[in-house]
Amino acid sequence: MNASTGHAMFGETPPVRRKLRQEALAQWVFGAMAAAMIVPLLLIVGYLVVRAAPSLNLEFLLEVPKRGMTEGGIWPAFVGTLYLVFLSLAFSAPIGILAAVYLNEYARDNWFNRVINLAVINLAGVPSIVHALFGLGAFVYAARFGYSIISASLTLAIMTLPVIIAATREALASVPRSFREACWNVGATRWQTIWAVVLPNSISGILTGIILEVSRAAGETAPVMFTGVVFFKAVERGDLFPYYLNEQCMALSMHLYTISTQVPGVKESIPFATAIVLLALVLMVNAAAISLRVYLRSRKKW
Amino acid sequence: MVNVPAIEKHIEVTGLRLSYGMKEVLHGISFDIRRHEILGVIGPAQSGKTSLLRCINRTIEFTPGTHVSGTITVDGEDVRKVRDVYALRRKIGMVAPLPVGLPLSIRENVALAPRSAGLTRKGDLDAIVEQCLRQAALWDEVKDRLDSLGTKLSGGQQQRLTIARALSHQPEILCLDEFSIAIDPVTTMRIEEVLKELRHHMTIILVTNLTQQARRLADRTMFLWKGEIVELDTTDVIFSAKPTDPRTRDYVEGVFG
Amino acid sequence: MTEPNSATPAPPAFAVRAAKRAAWAVVGEKILEALVYLCGFSAIVFVLGIFLFVFKEAFPILANDNFSLTQFLFSPEWYPTSEVNKRYGVFAMIAGTCSVTVLAMVIAVPFGLGAAIYISEFCGHKTREILKIVIEFLAAVPSVVWGFIGLTVMSRLIVQYTGAPVGVNMLNGGIILALMCVPIIVSISEDALKAVPDSYREAAIALGVTRWQLVWRVLLPAAKNGLLAAVLLGVGRGVGETMAVLMATGHAVHIPNSVFDSVRTLTANIASELGEAPAGSDHYRVLFLIGVLLFTLTFAVNLIADTIVRGIRRK
Numbered sequence: 064m065n066a067s068t069g070h071a072m073f074g075e076t077p078p079v080r081r082k083l084r085q086e087a088l089a090q091w092v093f094g095a096m097a098a099a100m101i102v103p104l105l106l107i108v109g110y111l112v113v114r115a116a117p118s119l120n121l122e123f124l125l126e127v128p129k130r131g132m133t134e135g136g137i138w139p140a141f142v143g144t145l146y147l148v149f150l151s152l153a154f155s156a157p158i159g160i161l162a163a164v165y166l167n168e169y170a171r172d173n174w175f176n177r178v179i180n181l182a183v184i185n186l187a188g189v190p191s192i193v194h195a196l197f198g199l200g201a202f203v204y205a206a207r208f209g210y211s212i213i214s215a216s217l218t219l220a221i222m223t224l225p226v227i228i229a230a231t232r233e234a235l236a237s238v239p240r241s242f243r244e245a246c247w248n249v250g251a252t253r254w255q256t257i258w259a260v261v262l263p264n265s266i267s268g269i270l271t272g273i274i275l276e277v278s279r280a281a282g283e284t285a286p287v288m289f290t291g292v293v294f295f296k297a298v299e300r301g302d303l304f305p306y307y308l309n310e311q312c313m314a315l316s317m318h319l320y321t322i323s324t325q326v327p328g329v330k331e332s333i334p335f336a337t338a339i340v341l342l343a344l345v346l347m348v349n350a351a352a353i354s355l356r357v358y359l360r361s362r363k364k365w
Numbered sequence: 366m367v368n369v370p371a372i373e374k375h376i377e378v379t380g381l382r383l384s385y386g387m388k389e390v391l392h393g394i395s396f397d398i399r400r401h402e403i404l405g406v407i408g409p410a411q412s413g414k415t416s417l418l419r420c421i422n423r424t425i426e427f428t429p430g431t432h433v434s435g436t437i438t439v440d441g442e443d444v445r446k447v448r449d450v451y452a453l454r455r456k457i458g459m460v461a462p463l464p465v466g467l468p469l470s471i472r473e474n475v476a477l478a479p480r481s482a483g484l485t486r487k488g489d490l491d492a493i494v495e496q497c498l499r500q501a502a503l504w505d506e507v508k509d510r511l512d513s514l515g516t517k518l519s520g521g522q523q524q525r526l527t528i529a530r531a532l533s534h535q536p537e538i539l540c541l542d543e544f545s546i547a548i549d550p551v552t553t554m555r556i557e558e559v560l561k562e563l564r565h566h567m568t569i570i571l572v573t574n575l576t577q578q579a580r581r582l583a584d585r586t587m588f589l590w591k592g593e594i595v596e597l598d599t600t601d602v603i604f605s606a607k608p609t610d611p612r613t614r615d616y617v618e619g620v621f622g
Numbered sequence: 623m624t625e626p627n628s629a630t631p632a633p634p635a636f637a638v639r640a641a642k643r644a645a646w647a648v649v650g651e652k653i654l655e656a657l658v659y660l661c662g663f664s665a666i667v668f669v670l671g672i673f674l675f676v677f678k679e680a681f682p683i684l685a686n687d688n689f690s691l692t693q694f695l696f697s698p699e700w701y702p703t704s705e706v707n708k709r710y711g712v713f714a715m716i717a718g719t720c721s722v723t724v725l726a727m728v729i730a731v732p733f734g735l736g737a738a739i740y741i742s743e744f745c746g747h748k749t750r751e752i753l754k755i756v757i758e759f760l761a762a763v764p765s766v767v768w769g770f771i772g773l774t775v776m777s778r779l780i781v782q783y784t785g786a787p788v789g790v791n792m793l794n795g796g797i798i799l800a801l802m803c804v805p806i807i808v809s810i811s812e813d814a815l816k817a818v819p820d821s822y823r824e825a826a827i828a829l830g831v832t833r834w835q836l837v838w839r840v841l842l843p844a845a846k847n848g849l850l851a852a853v854l855l856g857v858g859r860g861v862g863e864t865m866a867v868l869m870a871t872g873h874a875v876h877i878p879n880s881v882f883d884s885v886r887t888l889t890a891n892i893a894s895e896l897g898e899a900p901a902g903s904d905h906y907r908v909l910f911l912i913g914v915l916l917f918t919l920t921f922a923v924n925l926i927a928d929t930i931v932r933g934i935r936r937k
């Protein structure tokens with residue numbers, strides 16, 4: 064209790080001071096490493112926005128590219144991306160959710176299901192350009208869909224399947240086992256248990272997975288560039304339904320690649336603005352996923 | 366269905382062995398349970414009490430790596446050969462140690478079983494919900510908020526909700542697995558009153574870690590230890606000064622080492 | 623509820639057990655469960671399908687007498703469109719892929735680990751949440767945007783500060799790739815650090831070590847398998863990345879001598895030439911063969927990383 068004895072016992076002797084210094088240094092060093100990835104990113108995004116500023120307006124979004132894509136806007140690419148994203152979602156969401164239900168609720172721990180797990184992990188690891196080759200071989204040629212929105216979105220769907228599977232599995236696994244046992248004990252079948260208790264309580268995680276799939280699909284370039292996306296396609300300004308599903312379309316990601324590497328003489332701010340639109344689209348979708356997660360976590364039911 | 370002779374065997378277990386992987390937890394136990402009796406099962410943790418219950422309603426199958434041998438018959442029918450396992454489970458009410466209010470409304474918590482069984486008329490469901498909640502001594506507390514979440518109830522209420530759910534499929538057998546572990550003494554006493562009422566309608570297996578609870582309620586008591594039955598006799602004998610096996614006395618008196 | 627008569631009409635005895643589920647419900651459940659199984663198995667079908675289709679397109683070139691696999695793997699000469707002297711050697715691109723990936727790892731691993739350590743051991747709850755969200759955002763940036771950043775921002779910086787003649791080169795690709803790999807490395811390493819039991823930390827702190835010593839002598843050794851897996855997954859991502867390296871590394875097919883040389887990776891090579899190779903030509907088939915090579919490579923890397931990660935979880 065005596066302050067002076069306390070000081071004598073636990074005071075700052077030189078070795079203690081050295082330790083404190085070391086501690087502060089460690090915190091500072093690791094903090095700096097964390098900052099080293101974030102600060103440049105913010106600076107870069109800021110730079111992109113500044114360079115893009117002259118073109119960033121609603122007109123840019125709604126206008127079609129003009130004069131050999133050196134002027135005008137990005138409407139056809141924007142709509143094309145929406146087409147690809149939603150079509151691929153229509154394929155991958157049901158398959159991915161059901162696959163996750165299988166893996167988490169039905170699969171026993173045997174070699175066959177270990178192989179399935181391995182397949183999911185590898186599906187996530189296959190390079191995007193290999194997915195493109197697969198899409199070209201399987202959908203464009205073998206299935207005779209040709210270069211089309213269908214081929215491209217199927218390729219995207221298979222590529223983004225692991226995203227949904229992983230998110231859904233995590234959500235399903237977070238439902239306590241005791242809930243399932245309570246249902247089984249009253250004679251509910253496996254599916255009734257899943258339907259009544261498991262799925263309603265993992266819906267938020269599943270939604271997060273779907274949103275992340277959207278963000279992933281919107282940004283991908285390689286898998287679509289050889290399966291159904293073209294450099295240029297003439298479309299009316301602001302037209303919401305410019306494409307048939309068996310036609311090729313434009314996509315934002317591909318458009319950014321094209322105008323920044325393949326087309327000479329593009330008005331300077333256009334590629335920057337395209338990059339910002341794509342980036343903003345993807346980050347906004349991700350932000351939606353994060354806020355949904357935070358919101359639903361705050362009103363958890365158990 | 367009533368007026369059956371009290372001696373009739375409702376459940377018969379013969380040479381039941383259960384192993385999780387390499388580890389055997391029940392070493393070939395045999396006993397029977399008579400219709401409309403309360404069988405108390407006492408024994409220290411890890412002696413296989415919960416596993417025994419899970420063998421009876423076959424939810425043990427959901428745990429990977431288990432191996433069961435021996436037979437269990439309910440009403441003379443081998444549970445491992447029944448064709449409709451869901452009907453079997455509906456014959457048996459099961460109450461887990463920790464209260465499980467499902468994240469559904471109170472009404473749906475209780476209506477879950479009849480609904481799964483295929484009962485869809487709202488009138489029937491409401492009647493069953495009310496009856497079961499009354500039986501579980503919960504009706505008066507929740508009758509005005511049947512649509513609020515079952516998980517929002519207090520621990521004791523949730524345990525009674527669990528019992529109501531276990532009763533909702535009108536079982537012939539009610540298994541209670543250490544139901545008082547997470548609730549206060551007052552609620553425990555209320556549920557014990559409920560059980561005394563229910564025993565007229567069904568067979569009850571009461572697994573408990575409170576030996577005195579078995580003494581208060583059970584007709585016969587079984588002392589299970591390390592996967593073997595040490596002794597099974599009427600409760601009076603088990604709790605008398607000299608049961609057959611000295612280990613029983615030691616455990617009952619709390620000097621078990 | 624407005625049910626008029628909810629005052630205990632005792633339900634008919636054994637109403638529940640007499641109840642039968644509607645036929646459509648039973649059949650519907652069977653169908654849905656069949657669908658669940660089907661979808662569960664689909665992952666295998668897709669992975670096999672990917673390998674088979676890519677391999678099928680590549681196979682004829684393997685059967686071709688003029689083609690030698692040794693030359694394909696070990697010759698740096700890539701002249702697919704030459705009239706007189708076609709050469710399909712991808713060694714230079716293998717070197718390109720390896721060098722860019724290694725460079726990216728050299729940059730990303732220390733920073734990724736450092737950030738993971740900071741997130742899991744040093745910062746407060748609030749900072750941790752924010753950092754995790756930022757890392758999620760970092761992971762979400764599309765690769766074509768990274769490529770664009772490399773092409774415009776990074777290349778300018780490189781030219782300005784290093785005096786290199788061109789900004790799109792191995793260094794540029796390495797930095798961009800590093801930024802892309804960091805989120806994976808951070809999140810997996812953070813999981814690995816979290817998996818170290820708190821008792822280790824408490825024991826060490828009770829001995830009076832500083833947090834620096836704690837990290838260096840206790841956490842890193844205890845989490846080393848997980849960290850290895852994190853690095854491997856980063857490598858997998860680096861090898862497979864296409865658009866960013868396509869735009870940021872320049873296009874010269876040759877074995878790089880310094881970090882300022884421009885290189886071409888296996889992935890970028892497919893992306894840049896597939897459009898021009900006529901379907902069914904030797905050139906086209908060789909590009910698919912590169913795909914088979916990439917598939918095998920990433921398959922192996924992911925397999926090893928997964929084995930390590932599962933080993934940790936089991937503990």
